[in-house]
Amino acid sequence: MAESHAAIDQHRKQKVKSFLKTWLFSIAKHAAIDQHRKQKVKSFFSENWLMKLATKEGSPENVLTKRENVRLPF
Incomplete structure (x- = not known):
């Protein structure tokens, strides 16, 4: 027993x-998964990413001007 x-x-x-x-x-x-997600978000929205986008497209005013000056073919 x-x-x-x-x-x-x-x-x-x-x-x-x-x-x-x-x-x-x-x-x-x-x-660990949460930490990995935070790192991905930080790297996606880093200053370098924003600077690359700004220099590639130019200022928002330049982008708007380019869009306004585009003539449609019809």
Whole structure:
């Protein structure tokens, strides 16, 4: 009888350990994913990206002027 109680206790402890490992791994995984997403957003909207866009297209006024001066073929 004592052996069965010990086995049940061991099984319960193992379930708790397994649950805690899974739970902690899940938290770590989601934290890593969130960090990766933040880095992607930061790199997408970096100043360099905005400067490249500004120099490629010119100022907003230049872009508007170019669009207004385009003549349609019909």
